[in-house]
Structure formats: C-alpha cells, structure tokens
Amino acid sequence: MAEIKIPKATARRLPLYYRYLQFLHDGEKKKVSSAELSEAVKVDSATIRRDFSYFGALGKRGYGYDVDSLLTFFKRLLNQDHLTNVALVGVGNLGHALLNYNFRQTNNIRISAAFDVDPDLTGTIQSGVPIYPMAQLKEQLRAQQIDIVILTVPIEQAQEITDELVKVGIKGILNFTPLRVNVPDDVRVHNVDLANELQTLIYFLDNFNEDGTLINPLAHDPLFN
Amino acid sequence: MAEIKIPKATARRLPLYYRYLQFLHDGEKKKVSSAELSEAVKVDSATIRRDFSYFGALGKRGYGYDVDSLLTFFKRLLNQDHLTNVALVGVGNLGHALLNYNFRQTNNIRISAAFDVDPDLTGTIQSGVPIYPMAQLKEQLRAQQIDIVILTVPIEQAQEITDELVKVGIKGILNFTPLRVNVPDDVRVHNVDLANELQTLIYFLDNFNEDGTLINPLAHDPLFN
Numbered sequence: 001m002a003e004i005k006i007p008k009a010t011a012r013r014l015p016l017y018y019r020y021l022q023f024l025h026d027g028e029k030k031k032v033s034s035a036e037l038s039e040a041v042k043v044d045s046a047t048i049r050r051d052f053s054y055f056g057a058l059g060k061r062g063y064g065y066d067v068d069s070l071l072t073f074f075k076r077l078l079n080q081d082h083l084t085n086v087a088l089v090g091v092g093n094l095g096h097a098l099l100n101y102n103f104r105q106t107n108n109i110r111i112s113a114a115f116d117v118d119p120d121l122t123g124t125i126q127s128g129v130p131i132y133p134m135a136q137l138k139e140q141l142r143a144q145q146i147d148i149v150i151l152t153v154p155i156e157q158a159q160e161i162t163d164e165l166v167k168v169g170i171k172g173i174l175n176f177t178p179l180r181v182n183v184p185d186d187v188r189v190h191n192v193d194l195a196n197e198l199q200t201l202i203y204f205l206d207n208f209n210e211d212g213t214l215i216n217p218l219a220h221d222p223l224f225n
Numbered sequence: 226m227a228e229i230k231i232p233k234a235t236a237r238r239l240p241l242y243y244r245y246l247q248f249l250h251d252g253e254k255k256k257v258s259s260a261e262l263s264e265a266v267k268v269d270s271a272t273i274r275r276d277f278s279y280f281g282a283l284g285k286r287g288y289g290y291d292v293d294s295l296l297t298f299f300k301r302l303l304n305q306d307h308l309t310n311v312a313l314v315g316v317g318n319l320g321h322a323l324l325n326y327n328f329r330q331t332n333n334i335r336i337s338a339a340f341d342v343d344p345d346l347t348g349t350i351q352s353g354v355p356i357y358p359m360a361q362l363k364e365q366l367r368a369q370q371i372d373i374v375i376l377t378v379p380i381e382q383a384q385e386i387t388d389e390l391v392k393v394g395i396k397g398i399l400n401f402t403p404l405r406v407n408v409p410d411d412v413r414v415h416n417v418d419l420a421n422e423l424q425t426l427i428y429f430l431d432n433f434n435e436d437g438t439l440i441n442p443l444a445h446d447p448l449f450n
Contacts, residue, residue: 008429019403042414073282084427097322103420111429139371148427172430174423178244180267189267190426195328198399199240200250202309202334203414204233204372205397 006054013051016041018074024067033064085112086174087146090153091121091131091162094176097128098150111150113140134161138168146173155179231279240277241266243299249292258289268431310337311399314386315344315378316356319401323375324352335377338365359386363393372396380404 002067012143020040024032034052038045052065055073088095088111093116112137114131116122122133132140149170153161158177165173166187175181178196183189245265249257259277263270277290280298293383313320313336320339328334339356341347347358366372374395378386383402390398391412398414400406403421408414 011428012421012425014428016405016418019421039371040405078424078428086423093322093325097318098419100318101419103423109420109423119364131319148423148430172426174426180241182266188426188430190422190429192419192422193241193272194323194326194417196237196240197335197415197417198311198328198334198373198375199303200237201397201399201413202311203236203239203303204415205373205413 010051010054011042013043013047014074014078016043017048017051018071018078021067021071021074025071029067031064032067032070036064043185083108083110084148085110085144085146086150087111087141087144088114088129088135088150088152089116089119089134089137089165090151090157091116091126092152092154095150095152096126098152098161098176099129112144113146115140134164139165141168146170148174150176151172152176230305235276235279238266238268238272239299239303241268242276243296243303246292246296246299250296253291256289257292258297261289307333309373310369310371311373311375312336312366312369313339313354313375314359314362314390315376315382316343316351317377318343318378320375320377321351322427323377323401324354335425337369338371342366345439361388362389365394366393373399375399376406377401410431 011108017037021032024065034045034048037043037048042049043051057075059197064091088098091099091114095116099111099114103111111129114126115134115137116131119133119135121131124131129195147164147170148164149172151158151162155177158179159181162173162175162181162183166183171187173181173183173187175189175191176194177191180191181189242262245262246257257272259273259316262268262273266273268276280302280341311334313323316324320341324336324339328336336354339351339354340359340362341356344358348357349356350434366430372395374390376383376387376390376398378400383400384403387398387400387406387408391408396412398406398408398412400414400416401419403418405416406414
C-alpha cells in the first residue's frame with residue numbers, strides 16, 4: 001500500500017474537525033463549507049482545505065463538504081468506531097478532576113482504571129472509576145488491555161513511575177507533570193504542561209503584535225554582545 | 226528600534242528553556258551545552274541552537290552556554306521579573322484542581338481571584354484564593370489589574386461568559402472548555418482541550434510511524450472517489 005505523509009500540525013487538528021462534524025451530524029446538517037468549518041473551529045479556511053486535501057477530500061466548489069461522508073471518514077481515521085480504555089496514575093486534585101472530566105463527550109475514550117499509593121483511596125470507586133494500588137498496575141493494565149496512561153503524579157515521582165509504566169508495556173503517556181520524562185523510542189509522550197500554557201499566553205500577550213512581530217526586541221540586548 | 230520575527234513554535238519553547246535554566250541555576254551549575262539542554266527538555270539540539278540564535282545567543286563551541294546570562298536574558302524576555310496576577314472563572318472540579326495547581330513553581334504567575342455562580346462557594350476562600358460572585362467580575366479585575374483569565378466553566382456557558390470577559394476588558398483567555406469561543410481580534414485565546422490532547426495521542430499511536438508516515442493510509446479510501 002502507498003503511504004502518505006501528513007504534517008503533525010494537520011494530525012493535531014483532526015480531532016477538532018471530527019468533533020465539529022459530529023456536532024453538525026447530530027444537528028442533522030447535511031453539508032458544510034470550509035468557511036463555516038473555519039468559523040466554528042477557528043482554523044483559517046485555506047488551512048482546512050489544505051488539511052482535507054491530504055486525505056483526498058476536496059469538496060465541491062459552491063457546495064462544500066458532505067457532512068456524513070466526512071464524518072464516516074474521520075471516524076475511521078481516528079478509530080472512533082472502537083472504545084479506547086485508558087488508565088490514570090496519581091489521583092490527587094488534578095487526577096480527581098480528570099476522572100470527572102467528560103472525555104467521552106464526543107470521543108470514544110474512557111478512563112477505566114486509576115492507580116494511587118494512598119491506602120485510603122485504593123479499593124474505592126471515584127467518579128465511577130475503580131482505584132487500584134500501584135502493585136496491581138501490571139495485572140490490571142494487561143487484563144483491561146490498556147496501553148495509554150494519563151500521568152498526574154507529583155513531579156518528584158514522575159520519572160520513577162514512568163519507568164514502571166514502560167516496564168509493564170505502556171505505549172503512550174499523556175504527561176501532566178512539568179517533568180519531561182525519559183522514555184525509550186517506542187513510547188510516545190504527549191506533554192500537557194499547564195504552567196507552560198499559561199506562561200506562553202502571557203508571553204504572547206506581552207510581546208507579540210498580531211502579525212507575530214516581537215514587540216520588545218531584547219535580541220539587541222547588550223547581554224549577548 | 227529594530228524588530229525581529231521569531232516563529233511561534235520557538236516562542237512556545239521559551240518557558241521550557243527558562244524553567245530548566247532556573248533548575249540548573251538553583252543547582253549552581255555554571256554552563257550548559259545544547260546537548261545537555263536537549264536531553265533535559267526533549268527538544269533536539271539543532272532546534273535549540275536555532276531557537277537561541279534568534280536572540281543572538283550563540284554559545285561557544287566546546288563551552289556551551291553560560292547559565293546565568295541565559296537565565297537573566299530569558300527572565301527579562303519572559304517578564305519573570307514581575308508577578309502576573311490572573312483570575313479563574315468557574316470553580317468546578319477542574320477549576321478547583323487548577324486553584325491547587327502550583328503555577329508559581331517556577332513561574333511568576335498567581336491566581337489571585339476566582340469567580341463562580343454558586344452562592345455556597347462565593348465569599349469563601351479555596352486553596353488560598355477568594356471566590357467572588359460573577360457580579361463582581363469587572364470591579365475585582367480592575368482593582369487587581371488582571372487581564373488574563375483561566376476559563377473552566379461548563380461548555381454551555383463558555384461563549385456567554387467569554388462575552389462578559391471581553392466586555393470588561395480581558396486580553397487573554399486560557400480556555401479549558403472544548404468550545405472554540407468567539408472573541409474580537411485584540412483578545413488572545415489559548416485553548417487547552419484535554420479530550421483533544423488524549424485523542425491526538427491515541428491517534429498518533431495508532432497511525433504514525435516514528436518518521437511521521439501514516440501507517441494506515443485511509444486516504445486511498447473509496448469514500449472520496
């Protein structure tokens with residue numbers, strides 16, 4: 001089979017497109033233009049057209065895209081036709097909030113197990129999810145065929161627990177700790193660094209014009225001369 | 226003054242560099258190579274050298290970068306020499322978790338006010354942060370000189386509350402709701418879409434080889450022929 005390369009930035013936008021198409025489908029809308037899509041998902045329409053062209057979905061001028069075909073296509077592309085079980089490790093404040101977070105809203109993802117070291121938590125069910133002790137990590141992940149973990153442990157434990165996860169065969173980690181953990185090449189880590197997100201927003205507000213020009217060009221700072 | 230353009234991807238990595246430099250500084254380390262930086266922040270060293278070159282920081286071959294100079298530089302670039310107050314709107318599960326989240330760990334950011342509609346919450350202090358009723362939004366944001374808000378309200382209220390925030394002069398929104406909210410051009414929204422993050426990770430695991438090649442080329446699907 002021929003292989004195609006699509007940019008990672010395109011891949012990151014796919015869930016967004018998918019979710020909005022699901023929304024249109026639920027509202028019994030039959031077609032959508034790239035302009036409408038653009039307005040809804042806040043991606044410019046030229047980018048949308050380019051993204052879709054990677055998949056051979058070109059739309060028809062003056063008609064737009066067929067919602068059901070696109071939805072069926074993205075559903076298969078994103079594996080939305082089967083449920084993915086994931087686990088959460090570290091049931092602190094953020095872990096608790098994520099157990100409550102509705103990942104299933106328009107995604108076929110379910111947190112089916114959580115792990116913690118606190119004996120007051122283990123053996124209980126929180127927001128519908130059973131909390132297991134760390135000692136049962138291997139056994140439960142295997143039994144539930146889980147290979148993706150949401151990591152919400154304290155930063156001090158992040159590397160040690162990542163090593164354990166790798167040892168039991170985890171393939172993907174959604175890392176909420178500020179530590180950039182070390183993993184082998186065949187394990188994928190996706191970092192969600194909340195402090196970083198906030199700082200980046202502040203930085204952009206303080207320093208950038210709308211066109212991406214730096215407002216305060218410290219580059220001409222004597223420090224580096 | 227001359228202006229320079231730096232790519233947004235570079236700007237997004239700055240807080241990461243800054244935080245690691247702070248860590249090195251705290252450990253009394255005097256110099257760092259791009260290879261060491263690369264290993265710690267998980268960005269390849271060619272990218273690091275290119276990023277730094279935008280700011281005129283070129284390092285010396287066989288010596289690397291001077292930690293203190295770089296740190297001072299990034300501190301000023303990222304405005305870390307002054308404290309930024311932000312507000313949080315919507316004290317549900319995720320909002321609570323973020324109030325507890327240590328944004329100050331290595332960043333000079335503080336959540337100094339939170340807002341909610343629940344009369345049982347307003348007037349209380351949660352994790353050290355006072356909770357105000359929505360009616361006091363304008364007054365408190367002005368009094369505390371806050372122009373950045375973390376938005377953790379239910380999706381149904383997201384647009385309405387965004388409109389209120391825009392009306393009272395908010396300039397930046399860290400949006401945790403899955404809705405892509407509408408704002409005027411001069412307001413910056415940074416989306417942290419947790420379901421999207423998880424789905425993207427799953428998608429990459431299922432579909433991509435290490436080199437970015439799509440494993441399952443649905444592009445050749447008869448659907449679009």
